[in-house]
Amino acid sequence: MNLLSPAISRLARLRQWSIEQWVNDPMAAQHAVWQDLIAAGQYTEYGRLHNFKDIRLLDDFKERVPVNEYEDLKPYIQRMMDGEDNILWNTPIHWFAKSSGTTSDKSKFIPVSDESLKNGHFKASKDVITMYYIRHPESELLTGKSLVLGGSHQINMVNEEIQFGDLSAVVLQNSPFWSNWMRTPDLSIALMDEWEEKIEKLATSTISENVTSMAGVPTWTLVLLKRILEITGKETISEVWPNLELYLHGGVSFVPYREQFEKIIGKPIFYLESYNASEGFFAAQDDINIDGMLLMADHGIFYEFMPLDEAGKKHPKTLQLNEVEEGKNYALIISTLGGLWRYIVGDTIRFVSLSPYLLKVSGRIKHYINAFGEEVIVDNTDKAIAIACEKTGATVNDYTAAPVYFSEASNGAHEWLIEFEKEPTSLEVFTQELDTALQQNNSDYEAKRYKNIALSMPVLHKVEKGVFNNWLKSKDKLGGQHKIPRLSNDRQIMEEILRFINPSAPVSKLQ
Numbered sequence: 001m002n003l004l005s006p007a008i009s010r011l012a013r014l015r016q017w018s019i020e021q022w023v024n025d026p027m028a029a030q031h032a033v034w035q036d037l038i039a040a041g042q043y044t045e046y047g048r049l050h051n052f053k054d055i056r057l058l059d060d061f062k063e064r065v066p067v068n069e070y071e072d073l074k075p076y077i078q079r080m081m082d083g084e085d086n087i088l089w090n091t092p093i094h095w096f097a098k099s100s101g102t103t104s105d106k107s108k109f110i111p112v113s114d115e116s117l118k119n120g121h122f123k124a125s126k127d128v129i130t131m132y133y134i135r136h137p138e139s140e141l142l143t144g145k146s147l148v149l150g151g152s153h154q155i156n157m158v159n160e161e162i163q164f165g166d167l168s169a170v171v172l173q174n175s176p177f178w179s180n181w182m183r184t185p186d187l188s189i190a191l192m193d194e195w196e197e198k199i200e201k202l203a204t205s206t207i208s209e210n211v212t213s214m215a216g217v218p219t220w221t222l223v224l225l226k227r228i229l230e231i232t233g234k235e236t237i238s239e240v241w242p243n244l245e246l247y248l249h250g251g252v253s254f255v256p257y258r259e260q261f262e263k264i265i266g267k268p269i270f271y272l273e274s275y276n277a278s279e280g281f282f283a284a285q286d287d288i289n290i291d292g293m294l295l296m297a298d299h300g301i302f303y304e305f306m307p308l309d310e311a312g313k314k315h316p317k318t319l320q321l322n323e324v325e326e327g328k329n330y331a332l333i334i335s336t337l338g339g340l341w342r343y344i345v346g347d348t349i350r351f352v353s354l355s356p357y358l359l360k361v362s363g364r365i366k367h368y369i370n371a372f373g374e375e376v377i378v379d380n381t382d383k384a385i386a387i388a389c390e391k392t393g394a395t396v397n398d399y400t401a402a403p404v405y406f407s408e409a410s411n412g413a414h415e416w417l418i419e420f421e422k423e424p425t426s427l428e429v430f431t432q433e434l435d436t437a438l439q440q441n442n443s444d445y446e447a448k449r450y451k452n453i454a455l456s457m458p459v460l461h462k463v464e465k466g467v468f469n470n471w472l473k474s475k476d477k478l479g480g481q482h483k484i485p486r487l488s489n490d491r492q493i494m495e496e497i498l499r500f501i502n503p504s505a506p507v508s509k510l511q
Contacts (some may be wrong), residue, residue, distance in 0.1 A: 002075035015130040022286075022298035023356050028057050029298040032060065037302055038337050040115075042248040046076060048343060058320070067306070067316055067333060067342045076339075080111055081158050085424040088339025089113050095174070095481050096164040096276035096411050098156075098443070099375075109164055110278040115339035117174050120300040127296070128274065131286040132246065136320045137271070144212030147218055148172070149202070167278045184209045195453050203227045209404040213246040214332040219372040219454045222406055225264050236266025248284075250274040251373045253489070260406060279345060280336055282475035283359055292351075292358030297321075300337040305330035306347065311365055325462060326351050332402055335408035367431040367487040371403035372412050372454055375446040376438065378486045384437035385418075398482050404459060417497060419463050425487050431460045463501065471500045 022029035038061065044054035050064045067074070076088050076408045077096075083091050085340065088111060095117075096109040135141055150166070156164050165173070172190055180187065192198040202224055214221060227236055234240050247261065250273055259481075275283040275293050280301045283293035293305070305324050310316035311331060318333055332345045349359045369376045385396050397419040404413040416434075424430040435458055439446040448455040468484045485493055 015127060015354055018298075019130060019490040023294070024071060025172060026295065026297035026357055027320070030302060030321060031140040032300065034061070034302045034335070038478050039101050040090045040337075041341070042337070043086060044339065045087050046339065047090075050341075059103060062342075063320065065317070067341050067344060068340075071345065071346050073340065074108075078111055079109060079337075080248070081161060081162060081164075083162065087183060088341070091115065092161075093338070094162055095170045095376040096158075096162070097167040097170050098164050099166070099278040109265055110167075110340070112167075112170050112278075113336040113338045116300055117171070117493055118279065119479075120280050120337060121171055121276070122378055124176075124276070124284065124296050124299045127299075128248070128272075128284045128286075131284070131294075132270075132272070135287060136462065139245065140243060141246060142182065142213050144210035146183060146212045146213045146215060147206055147209075148183050148190065149214070149216030149224060160461060167305070168274075184211065195447075198449050199224055199453065203231055207232060209241075210243055211241040211242050213245070213248065215248040216424065217373045218249055218254060218261070219252070219406070219412065219448065221247075222257065222260060222264070223411075223453055229264070234265065238265055238267040244269055246270045246272065248272050248274055250276055250464075252371055257406065260408070275359075277345065277347075278474055279334060279338075279343065282332070284332075290353075290358065292353055292360055295321075295359055297357070304333040304335075304342065306333055307331075307367070308342075322358060324354070326354050331365050363489065363496070367485055369401060369414060369487050369489055371405065371489060372448050374442065374443050374448045374455065376414075376442055376487065380438060380442045380445070381486060384434050387437035388424075388430050390427070390431040391420070392424035392430045395422035395428055397421045397465065398484055400468075400486060400493060401458075402488045405491075411452060411454055411456050415456045415494060416451060416458055416460045417463050417467075417494070418460060419465060419468055421465075427462060431458055434460070434476060463497075466503060467497070471497050475502065 038047075038052055038055055042049040042055075043306060044052075045055070052064075052334065055061050055064065073088065078085050080089075080093050081096060091113055093111045093113055095112040097112050098107050098109055129141070130182065160162060163173075164170075169191060172187060175183075183190075187203055189198065189201045189205055189261055194265050207228060228237065228240055229235070232240055238244060244265065244267075247265075249257075249271065251408060254271065254273060261271070262268075270288050272288060273285045274281075281296055281299055282301065283295050285292070286294045297303075304318035304320065306316050306318045308329050308331060310318075319330070324330060327350060329348045329350045332349055334345060335341050335345050336343070346364055346366070348362045350362045352358050352360055364370070364377075368376050381399075381401060383400065388394070389396055399416060399418040400412050401416045404415045406412050435449065439449055445455070472484065488494065
């Protein structure tokens with residue numbers, strides 16, 4: 001064991017008392033967060049519009065402040081990006097996190113205040129490390145370096161004072177100077193935007209480091225690890241980094257990837273899931289033996305939980321922590337230190353424990369594919385289908401799409417079943433137009449498709465007319481409100497329809 005380990009372990013656990021406070025009494029922590037938010041928000045234009053200064057009770061807050069989607073707050077956010085202050089938040093916003101788009105925009109821009117970085121992302125990250133050391137006091141995690149692999153890190157200037165980039169870029173640019181000693185690669189490589197060159201430099205610059213942990217989306221992490229093995233000629237990553245002990249993952253389901261990681265790493269390590277988004281750091285797994293993430297109750301976010309049958313209502317009912325039930329799905333609604341007031345994140349979660357509050361991300365309010373961090377929604381695919389039809393003269397009756405997961409031999413992709421009313425002259429050209437249109441409508445999909453590094457060209461099959469209706473009929477779901485799900489984030493429906501078409505087809509292992 002490294003001689004520094006005991007001392008580092010003691011330092012890392014200095015936050016234990018603070019963590020125990022909000023874990024043991026999350027309602028008190030949430031009430032304090034809410035009060036701080038209202039106190040700051042009353043000095044903003046949004047707060048004055050909704051009379052924050054007279055809000056005394058949570059019921060007042062719910063009555064005066066509507067539940068918002070991005071489109072509702074977009075005019076305020078645009079003014080903030082134009083340089084206006086005190087619009088949604090009472091301190092200047094110099095950074096915006098760029099994330100996947102809405103129904104009308106390729107990308108959306110989430111305000112990131114100094115407070116949300118300090119009391120949200122950074123505080124939560126330190127608490128995750130502390131919780132890990134509490135569980136593993138002999139860990140040598142902090143005696144080596146953490147390989148941090150985010151998304152596209154390009155920084156864009158709105159003006160001299162305001163910049164935007166993806167969340168990982170914003171966090172890296174604002175991290176304290178001492179964090180550079182604990183992280184690899186060098187910031188100049190981490191902030192590169194050209195992924196082919198970036199993967200190469202990531203691999204060559206980290207091979208000789210003492211990497212003890214990794215953090216990032218599974219898709220890109222696998223691409224990097226495979227390249228490292230190619231360069232070194234090693235059989236497993238444990239031969240390159242013998243002290244690797246932890247992989248902190250999030251963004252997409254880890255289930256399809258775990259077997260590949262275990263094989264490529266070549267030795268047992270710990271895998272911890274986190275729920276960290278542009279809007280804030282929501283939850284993290286604190287115990288590898290429990291399949292659920294601990295809700296971060298004291299990290300600058302006030303949570304509300306909307307029953308799914310309330311979705312779409314003008315004044316939906318929302319619940320607090322002491323009102324939720326285990327096993328039920330809720331839409332996550334947040335108010336943040338960046339001025340997102342009663343904002344619908346779009347994710348659905350369910351609690352797997354109420355003492356402590358442990359949750360899992362159960363999906364999205366709408367159908368989507370996010371197997372690789374691409375966050376493709378139905379609006380994206382509907383528009384892409386329409387453009388492909390216009391370009392090729394085809395007509396589509398219906399379609400469904402699902403992910404094709406990574407394998408040792410190939411990258412991921414999207415598999416499509418399309419029923420044409422009028423077929424295109426060339427299915428290959430239709431596929432190309434569909435792919436191009438999706439990239440134009442969704443920046444995250446575009447990033448994953450870049451030079452086929454993470455996502456390959458879509459795999460498209462045409463099906464005979466009537467196949468979808470016949471499949472629905474076989475399940476007693478023909479007519480009424482029943483329809484083929486346009487998008488699925490797993491392969492269950494795709495495999496069912498493929499087996500319906502060809503009963504002798506083998507069943508996929510990756511449903």
